[in-house]
Amino acid sequence: MKKLSIILTILLSVLVLTFFFVRYLNNYKTDGVLHLSKLEKNVKIKRDNLGVPYIYGKNLRDLIRGQGFATAQDRLFQMHLAKFFATGRISEIIGQKGIKSDTKMRTLGFLRNAKKHLKILDKESIDYLKNYAEGVNAYINSRKSTHHLEFKLAGVEPEKWKMEDSLSILYYMGWGSAANLKTEIISTKIIDKVGLSRFRELLSFSSRKEVQSYSQIEKMFINKLDHFMYDNFSFGSNSWITGSRKSLNGKPILSNDPHLDTRMLPGPWYPSVLISDKIRVAGVTLAGVPGIFVGRNKWVTCGITNSYGDAQDLYIERVNPLNSSEYLEGSVQLPFVIINEAIKIKNGSSYTIKNIKIRLTKRGPVISDVLNGFNKKIITVRWAPYESMGKNLGLDYLLKAKTFNGVRKILKSVSIINLNFLIADKNGNIGFQTTGKIPIRRNKGGSLPTKVVNSIDNWKKWIPFDEMPHEINSKRDWIGNGNHKTVPPNYPYYYSSYYSPYYRYQRISELLSSPGKKSREDHFRFQHDTHNIMARRLVPVFTSALLLHPETQKIGKTLNDWDFEDSKDSVGASIFHELYKNLAVHVFRDELGPINTKNMLNLWYFWQEKYENMLLKGNSKWFDNSLTYKIENLETLIQSAGLITIENLTEKFGEDIEDWRWSEMHTITFTNPLIRDGFFKDFFGTGKIPYSGSVETLQRGSYSFSNDYDTTISASMRMVSDLSDDDKLLLIIAGGVSGRTFSPHFKDQIKPFVNGEKSYIYFSDRHIDKNIKSVLTLKP
Numbered sequence: 001m002k003k004l005s006i007i008l009t010i011l012l013s014v015l016v017l018t019f020f021f022v023r024y025l026n027n028y029k030t031d032g033v034l035h036l037s038k039l040e041k042n043v044k045i046k047r048d049n050l051g052v053p054y055i056y057g058k059n060l061r062d063l064i065r066g067q068g069f070a071t072a073q074d075r076l077f078q079m080h081l082a083k084f085f086a087t088g089r090i091s092e093i094i095g096q097k098g099i100k101s102d103t104k105m106r107t108l109g110f111l112r113n114a115k116k117h118l119k120i121l122d123k124e125s126i127d128y129l130k131n132y133a134e135g136v137n138a139y140i141n142s143r144k145s146t147h148h149l150e151f152k153l154a155g156v157e158p159e160k161w162k163m164e165d166s167l168s169i170l171y172y173m174g175w176g177s178a179a180n181l182k183t184e185i186i187s188t189k190i191i192d193k194v195g196l197s198r199f200r201e202l203l204s205f206s207s208r209k210e211v212q213s214y215s216q217i218e219k220m221f222i223n224k225l226d227h228f229m230y231d232n233f234s235f236g237s238n239s240w241i242t243g244s245r246k247s248l249n250g251k252p253i254l255s256n257d258p259h260l261d262t263r264m265l266p267g268p269w270y271p272s273v274l275i276s277d278k279i280r281v282a283g284v285t286l287a288g289v290p291g292i293f294v295g296r297n298k299w300v301t302c303g304i305t306n307s308y309g310d311a312q313d314l315y316i317e318r319v320n321p322l323n324s325s326e327y328l329e330g331s332v333q334l335p336f337v338i339i340n341e342a343i344k345i346k347n348g349s350s351y352t353i354k355n356i357k358i359r360l361t362k363r364g365p366v367i368s369d370v371l372n373g374f375n376k377k378i379i380t381v382r383w384a385p386y387e388s389m390g391k392n393l394g395l396d397y398l399l400k401a402k403t404f405n406g407v408r409k410i411l412k413s414v415s416i417i418n419l420n421f422l423i424a425d426k427n428g429n430i431g432f433q434t435t436g437k438i439p440i441r442r443n444k445g446g447s448l449p450t451k452v453v454n455s456i457d458n459w460k461k462w463i464p465f466d467e468m469p470h471e472i473n474s475k476r477d478w479i480g481n482g483n484h485k486t487v488p489p490n491y492p493y494y495y496s497s498y499y500s501p502y503y504r505y506q507r508i509s510e511l512l513s514s515p516g517k518k519s520r521e522d523h524f525r526f527q528h529d530t531h532n533i534m535a536r537r538l539v540p541v542f543t544s545a546l547l548l549h550p551e552t553q554k555i556g557k558t559l560n561d562w563d564f565e566d567s568k569d570s571v572g573a574s575i576f577h578e579l580y581k582n583l584a585v586h587v588f589r590d591e592l593g594p595i596n597t598k599n600m601l602n603l604w605y606f607w608q609e610k611y612e613n614m615l616l617k618g619n620s621k622w623f624d625n626s627l628t629y630k631i632e633n634l635e636t637l638i639q640s641a642g643l644i645t646i647e648n649l650t651e652k653f654g655e656d657i658e659d660w661r662w663s664e665m666h667t668i669t670f671t672n673p674l675i676r677d678g679f680f681k682d683f684f685g686t687g688k689i690p691y692s693g694s695v696e697t698l699q700r701g702s703y704s705f706s707n708d709y710d711t712t713i714s715a716s717m718r719m720v721s722d723l724s725d726d727d728k729l730l731l732i733i734a735g736g737v738s739g740r741t742f743s744p745h746f747k748d749q750i751k752p753f754v755n756g757e758k759s760y761i762y763f764s765d766r767h768i769d770k771n772i773k774s775v776l777t778l779k780p
Helices: 002-025 060-086 091-108 110-118 123-142 149-154 163-177 180-194 196-202 208-216 222-228 404-411 503-512 520-527 533-546 553-561 571-592 594-602 604-617 634-653 750-754 765-770
Strands: 032-035 043-048 053-057 236-242 253-260 269-275 280-286 294-296 300-306 312-319 326-329 332-335 337-347 350-360 377-383 419-425 430-434 439-441 459-462 470-472 478-481 667-670 687-690 701-703 711-715 717-722 728-733 760-762 772-779
Touching (some): 043 060, 060 123, 060 163, 060 269, 091 337, 091 350, 110 163, 123 163, 180 571, 196 604, 236 503, 236 520, 253 419, 269 760, 280 717, 294 728, 404 430, 430 478, 503 520, 520 717, 533 553, 533 634, 553 571, 553 634, 571 604, 571 634, 594 604, 765 772
Antiparallel strands (some): 280 294, 294 300, 300 419, 439 459, 717 728, 728 760
């Protein structure tokens, strides 16, 4: 034991010395003067105590070049990881483990279509991407001695940044905003397992006409598409605005906390402030993407949530049995477009090559080619952004717009991503506008795969922009969105079959409708709200059964006394969530089987609201176990799930129920991208941190249904933008500004973020200069 202690002490000492030594080596210039050939005039990069860059330029071109340079200083390695992942090259870094991902990304074709899009962009958009790339490459070429140490540790060299790299990241983000591909896959699996009538009992939003027509499609092989069920960049969000009458200082206040898998340090969002004679804008963007994606300028402020617009469809296609190089549309024979790709795979100090062939139909890539067991029939995926490319990206709205309508006019060009943009201006206008292109379908639905039987296109045209979901200047003087269904009952088009349940939106409504004007501090407090609306409705159902069984009475009484808060110290939260999970498995596993149950339950939005309604009614056919002769009912299922809950929590935390705190179960862990496992994982990351909230609360702490309660999706940043305050913007990110492991700004915002502390980036020159720690001047 003593020997082990000595060894650990030596290791720790070496680690500490290495930390401070490498931290010195892995540094970059933030003071003084540098010369960059691409600049037209001087650019200044000021940094505050968190490392946030405030970039000053005389014109937009130099401003964006300066942003590219500053971002590369901080996040060049992260930018490369994002690029390699989105373009199907991650095998070049992680070897064989990346082949599956690379094959998928090459098949989906983000880079392929980014290059295609570049050819039709107007000069303004090209210059926007080009100037940013010039700034990134100015850092890569001129500051080689200060490149991220992570490149050497990963065994790769920085590459020249290209315009299509930024576009590929945007396309990848857009793909993650569309979730309907997953619902099509799981819907088909369930229908094949239990039939149409039982499937209708589970589906909340799908077109009835479309579901009835599914009988025309024979049972087939879609159960092999599990690989496409989950995306690494899927997200939700909360966002809301109080108008001038409801805000304390007489100007709108906007809140936004996008929900992402933010566990990989330094986090997805890169904060910055861009300032010129005509521009002053503050907020965040994705590393590798120019401009400001969420934030404010002098006149307007914007936040985002996922609209879950259905821009994806699966198609069941048929290969010509007489010529495998062709596919059929009825009797019409069409040739596949063939694309050959070479995946470069790291193997120690060398590389091997895997060649893959991608087939395209006029609807999209054949995704079933990446799997085994397909022959005469194939599956293609169609995605609207590939067919609706415009001349302008429409993502520079905060650099241009001065009014609510000015933002809407620019957002009309956004085709890559389906989002709800919440908007407020200083004139008091508030509202939201949905972006992206959604097809008007002949079959009036998109929840199930479409069988290709002829050459008639199922997509007729796009929903007109002015008829996309939107709202302007609500009479209640607030606007809110929690990824819920925003289209009205009489909406003339199919928009989506996949939305968040109402829980978060109802809680937003309760908080914003409460008496009194709301301050910035109120908004920030609401972002940390842990009240569980769903639990409030279901606990009476659970306790009525639990209190009748002698062995479950104790947890029944605890739930009865619970305040429905998913707070860290809550015992009721632990019992509720464990019971909720166990009961759902009891209800579905006997009929769907373990794999389908796992896949469905991991897709929370697909089933949660319908399941709640089943529990409240209390008499669903799903409550009887089809594998037994006995007739089960909801009461006996709840009691059985309660016994398992007691057994599980006792095994984990002991027999004392007071030790079953939510903080013991529900945690979040931030990790270093290069040190994700092993002895030093926690040192270079954070280890497990107790985390409040859950899937259903505004303080978002989603976890995978089939695993433990480790948080997978959480708020990735929190912003409260008060248009009455032109000095500062309340904004904190889950991570840090720098992507360098040994930088003091790699993870310095995590602790205050998790603890609910405030942080600001500054907007006025007076406040910026009061908080600046360094100034770097870039000269032509």
